[in-house]
Amino acid sequence: MRLHPAARQEMASPGTQRAAGCTCPHLSPHPPLSHLPLSRSVRVQWGYTNPISEYVHYSLFVNVSIVHYDSCLISFISLPPLLPSLHRIKASGLKLQLCTNETQATRESFVRKLRALGFDVSVAQVTAPAPAACHLLRERGLRPHLLVHHDLVPEFAEIDKTNPNCVVLGDAAENFTYANLNEAFRLLIGMEKPVLISLGKGRYYKETDGLKLDVGAYMKALEYACDIQAEVVGKPAKRFFESALAELGVPAEQAIMIGDDIVNDVGGAQQCGMRALQVRTGKFRPSDENHPEVKPDAYVNNLAEAVDIILQEL
Amino acid sequence: MRLHPAARQEMASPGTQRAAGCTCPHLSPHPPLSHLPLSRSVRVQWGYTNPISEYVHYSLFVNVSIVHYDSCLISFISLPPLLPSLHRIKASGLKLQLCTNETQATRESFVRKLRALGFDVSVAQVTAPAPAACHLLRERGLRPHLLVHHDLVPEFAEIDKTNPNCVVLGDAAENFTYANLNEAFRLLIGMEKPVLISLGKGRYYKETDGLKLDVGAYMKALEYACDIQAEVVGKPAKRFFESALAELGVPAEQAIMIGDDIVNDVGGAQQCGMRALQVRTGKFRPSDENHPEVKPDAYVNNLAEAVDIILQEL
Numbered sequence: 001m002r003l004h005p006a007a008r009q010e011m012a013s014p015g016t017q018r019a020a021g022c023t024c025p026h027l028s029p030h031p032p033l034s035h036l037p038l039s040r041s042v043r044v045q046w047g048y049t050n051p052i053s054e055y056v057h058y059s060l061f062v063n064v065s066i067v068h069y070d071s072c073l074i075s076f077i078s079l080p081p082l083l084p085s086l087h088r089i090k091a092s093g094l095k096l097q098l099c100t101n102e103t104q105a106t107r108e109s110f111v112r113k114l115r116a117l118g119f120d121v122s123v124a125q126v127t128a129p130a131p132a133a134c135h136l137l138r139e140r141g142l143r144p145h146l147l148v149h150h151d152l153v154p155e156f157a158e159i160d161k162t163n164p165n166c167v168v169l170g171d172a173a174e175n176f177t178y179a180n181l182n183e184a185f186r187l188l189i190g191m192e193k194p195v196l197i198s199l200g201k202g203r204y205y206k207e208t209d210g211l212k213l214d215v216g217a218y219m220k221a222l223e224y225a226c227d228i229q230a231e232v233v234g235k236p237a238k239r240f241f242e243s244a245l246a247e248l249g250v251p252a253e254q255a256i257m258i259g260d261d262i263v264n265d266v267g268g269a270q271q272c273g274m275r276a277l278q279v280r281t282g283k284f285r286p287s288d289e290n291h292p293e294v295k296p297d298a299y300v301n302n303l304a305e306a307v308d309i310i311l312q313e314l
Numbered sequence: 315m316r317l318h319p320a321a322r323q324e325m326a327s328p329g330t331q332r333a334a335g336c337t338c339p340h341l342s343p344h345p346p347l348s349h350l351p352l353s354r355s356v357r358v359q360w361g362y363t364n365p366i367s368e369y370v371h372y373s374l375f376v377n378v379s380i381v382h383y384d385s386c387l388i389s390f391i392s393l394p395p396l397l398p399s400l401h402r403i404k405a406s407g408l409k410l411q412l413c414t415n416e417t418q419a420t421r422e423s424f425v426r427k428l429r430a431l432g433f434d435v436s437v438a439q440v441t442a443p444a445p446a447a448c449h450l451l452r453e454r455g456l457r458p459h460l461l462v463h464h465d466l467v468p469e470f471a472e473i474d475k476t477n478p479n480c481v482v483l484g485d486a487a488e489n490f491t492y493a494n495l496n497e498a499f500r501l502l503i504g505m506e507k508p509v510l511i512s513l514g515k516g517r518y519y520k521e522t523d524g525l526k527l528d529v530g531a532y533m534k535a536l537e538y539a540c541d542i543q544a545e546v547v548g549k550p551a552k553r554f555f556e557s558a559l560a561e562l563g564v565p566a567e568q569a570i571m572i573g574d575d576i577v578n579d580v581g582g583a584q585q586c587g588m589r590a591l592q593v594r595t596g597k598f599r600p601s602d603e604n605h606p607e608v609k610p611d612a613y614v615n616n617l618a619e620a621v622d623i624i625l626q627e628l
Contacts, residue, residue, distance in 0.1 A: 178490045185518065185527050203539045204499065213499050217535040224534040225517045225527050 085307040086119055092311055097244050098126045099257070101200040101234040101264060103170035103215065104149040107131065127244035129199035129234035130155035133168055135243075136233060142195060144168040147184045147218075149175060166195035169222065169230070171202075171215040181218065188226045196222055200234035202264065205283075235261075236268025245272070258306050260284045267294035277306050399621040400433055406625055411558050412440045413571070415514040415548040415578060417484035417529065418463040421445065441558035443513035443548035444469035447482055449557075450547060456509060458482040461498045461532075463489060480509035483536065483544070485516075485529040495532065502540045510536055514548035516578065519597075549575075550582025559586070572620050574598045581608035591620050 089096050098121060102110060107126045114121055130152055137144055143160045146153060148170035156168070167184045188194040202214035219230045234240055245252055252273030259265020260282035269276040278284060278296035281303070289299070300306040403410050412435060416424060421440045428435055444466055451458055457474050460467060462484035470482070481498045502508040516528035533544045548554055559566055566587030573579020574596035583590040592598060592610035595617070603613070614620040 174492055176492045176495075178488055181490075182524070182526050185531075186525050189518070189525060203541070204503070210496070211500050211503060212496050213535065213539050217499075217539040220538040221527065221531040221535040225531040227517070 080117065082303050083118055085304045088307055088311060094310075095248050095250065096121075096125065097248050099235065099241070099244050099259075099265075100126065100128050101202060103129055103152055103199040103234070104173060105151045106155050108154075109151065124247060127240065127247060129240065130170070132233040132237075132240055132243055133197055133199060134159055136197065136231075136239075137166075137168075142166045142197075144197070145184060145187050146170075147172050147175065147180055148199070149173050165191065166197060167222070168197045168199065169215060169219055170199040172218070173212070176213075176218055181221070185222060185225050188222060188228070194226050194228045196226070196228060196230040198230040198232050198234070200264075201230075201232045201236075202234075202261075235264040236271065238268070238272050241269055241272035241274065245274075256310065258300075258303065262288040262291050262294050262296070266296045270294070270297075279303055279306060394431065396617050397432055399618045402621055402625060408624075409562050409564065410435075410439065411562050413549065413555070413558050413573075413579075414440065414442050415516060417443055417466055417513040417548070418487060419465045420469050422468075423465065438561060441554065441561060443554065444484070446547045446551075446554055446557055447511055447513060448473055450511065450545075450553075451480075451482075456480045456511075458511070459498060459501050460484075461486050461489065461494055462513070463487050479505065480511060481536070482511045482513065483529060483533055484513040485519075486532075487526070490527075490532055495535070499536060499539050502536060502542070508540050508542050510540070510542060510544040512544040512546050512548070514578075515544075515546045515550075516548075516575075549578040550585065552582075552586050555583055555586035555588065559588075570624070572614075572617065576602040576605050576608050576610070580610045584608070584611075593617055593620060 086096075100110070105113075107123045107128050107130075110126060110128070111121055111123050130148075133144075134156060136142070137159055143162060143164050143166070144156065145164035145167045146156060146161065147167060148156075149172050152170055164187055167188055169184070172180070188196060196219070198215060198219040200214065201216035201219055203216050204211050204214050206212075219232075222228075223230055241252075241257075245255060248255065253275075255269075255274045257265055257269030257274050257276040258279060259269070259276065260279050262278060262284075266276040266278050275297040277298050277300050278288065280299060280301050300309065400410075414424070419427075421437045421442050421444075424440060424442070425435055425437050444462075447458075448470060450456070451473055457476060457478050457480070458470065459478035459481050460470060460475065461481060462470075463486050466484055478501055481502055483498070486494070502510060510533070512529060512533040514528065515530035515533055517530050518525050518528050520526075533546075536542075537544055555566075555571075559569060562569065567589075569583075569588045571579055571583030571588050571590040572593060573583070573590065574593050576592060576598075580590040580592050589611040591612050591614050592602065594613060594615050614623065
């Protein structure tokens with residue numbers, strides 16, 4: 001897959017406006033990949049300032065929220081039609097890492113469900129906020145009070161939770177009770193320097209019975225009440241994507257993020273130096289194409305189209 | 315009550331720093347009232363740019379949160395010791411208006427409780443957010459979905475609530491369930507132009523069993539999820555204080571706010587052109603004396619001291 005240097009130049013011309021608030025100097029907004037003069041005969045340079053080897057490994061980040069926008073605890077209703085595309089990625093030899101902000105289940109449970117549905121991945125192929133939070137807690141000697149979904153608690157099994165000196169907030173769903181929120185608040189406000197670690201900052205998500213407030217909304221409630229700022233360890237945090245890249249063993253410029261969330265997937269990956277495609281499925285909204293801060297490197301109509309293009313151009 | 319013009323001049327000298335963010339040109343921070351050269355023989359001019367008649371009526375706003383910081387639904391534990399001061403105000407002929415952000419009960423219920431405790435006030439003497447919200451709803455033809463305390467619902471008895479086109483948020487307490495918050499969110503996100511009316515923006519408050527998140531925290535959660543800004547009708551909103559002044563029938567410069575909340579009471583009243591005393595009880599924290607944006611016109615140790623000073627100087 002390659003863009004002709006001249007075509008890249010044209011896209012980055014003064015006529016192309018830079019997305020406000022984006023600080024990545026090497027990234028600029030582009031028309032949909034499908035409109036680009038792709039050629040099998042030349043390998044893509046992606047317009048990076050540092051040229052990449054012609055035989056670069058393209059690692060595909062697949063954001064699980066395009067695999068299923070429903071909670072993985074309830075159903076994987078959107079997964080089956082995507083399986084052929086995922087199998088094609090695997091068969092191509094491309095490395096694949098699933099990046100999810102899912103905090104309603106452990107990675108083990110997540111992988112079990114994927115396998116049951118016919119997609120064989122390992123736990124190491126899943127980057128999720130809870131393990132990132134555990135890493136941070138150990139690093140800083142923090143003992144968390146957990147306000148998370150009960151199915152996520154095992155991820156913190158080996159973390160000392162006595163005499164808490166921070167609060168870890170996940171998408172607690174039914175555990176977001178008045179009593180539990182007050183308890184987390186009281187612990188925070190009682191700390192000399194309140195530390196709130198949030199496993200994401202999503203606004204809302206969709207389940208079979210409708211839209212639900214996501215962890216970000218509750219994070220904002222606690223931030224306001226305590227006059228503090230939470231530390232976010234899920235997408236779009238830089239450390240989250242760095243951890244995924246480390247797991248893959250590839251530099252940012254050799255990885256492609258495919259996601260449906262303009263801020264968490266596309267914006268987060270781009271800020272880490274990756275290129276990112278936005279699929280027009282799941283969370284995608286037509287208004288995303290006019291987002292004031294984030295511009296994907298390309299749009300694709302669905303995962304199958306993204307995989308088609310990438311595999312054709314390898 | 316009066317400050318000698320020379321003393322006022324001295325207080326407003328360049329050595330006295332203006333509170334950041336305050337836009338009221340005639341208000342400046344002062345040392346505690348008790349430190350001022352008060353004199354019975356001269357009436358206070360309060361340093362306003364427009365001179366006030368010597369025989370001005372001082373109307374006393376008593377913020378109920380200094381009368382009781384506990385929920386009025388549970389107990390009025392702090393009220394009895396304050397009764398003598400409240401009776402003294404009444405006997406002096408000063409007008410009195412209770413300004414509360416209480417949204418866990420109707421004004422009728424609130425007044426009944428005050429009377430049962432020996433303080434006889436009328437419903438008209440209570441300014442509260444719910445009636446202000448009703449006024450706004452009628453004015454704009456809005457039909458609310460209510461996420462409020464069940465004891466407050468009667469305040470909205472005469473408001474059309476069919477086919478909601480806005481959400482009214484109060485301190486719903488136990489009604490702040492995951493399901494109710496999701497329901498309010500879904501209604502908002504489904505509106506072409508979501509309208510969220512909040513009966514206050516307090517961060518938290520204290521009850522006998524500890525600190526509780528206040529309506530402001532939940533307001534922030536919905537604001538973030540829907541990417542909107544709520545309209546606040548309780549303190550410190552300007553329209554709230556204007557409504558209280560209208561009820562009293564006095565201009566702002568003739569009213570004094572006494573409150574324990576540096577932002578909601580003191581800041582709100584000052585922005586409306588009133589002077590405001592902060593009592594060092596209830597919500598008061600020593601750090602309030604270094605608040606970056608709001609400086610009370612004076613500090614008093616408690617309500618009795620405020621009343622002593624005001625009555626002495628009449």
